[in-house]
Amino acid sequence: MSNVLVIVAVLVVAAVLGLGLVNMMRGGSPQRSQQLMRMRVALQFVAIVVIMLVIWARHSG
Incomplete structure (x- = not known):
């Protein structure tokens, strides 16, 4: 279960990064790019x- 949480967290970050890059490359709204990067x-x-909690849980249990 903890591996799934880490993978989901990383994939969500990658997806938002990708959306921001696509928006910038297409010449989209600068406000939208700024919002996505924030x-x-x-x-x-x-x-x-999440990653730190998973590491902590593995070493404490």
Whole structure:
């Protein structure tokens, strides 16, 4: 189960990064690109927390 959480967290970050890059390459709205990049940073934080909790749970149990 913990492996699934890590994979999902990383894939979500990658998806938002991809959306942001596609928006920038197509010349989309700069506000949209900025919003996507801010979302990516927040999701990266969540992904790091998930990864750290998984590592902690594996070593404490």
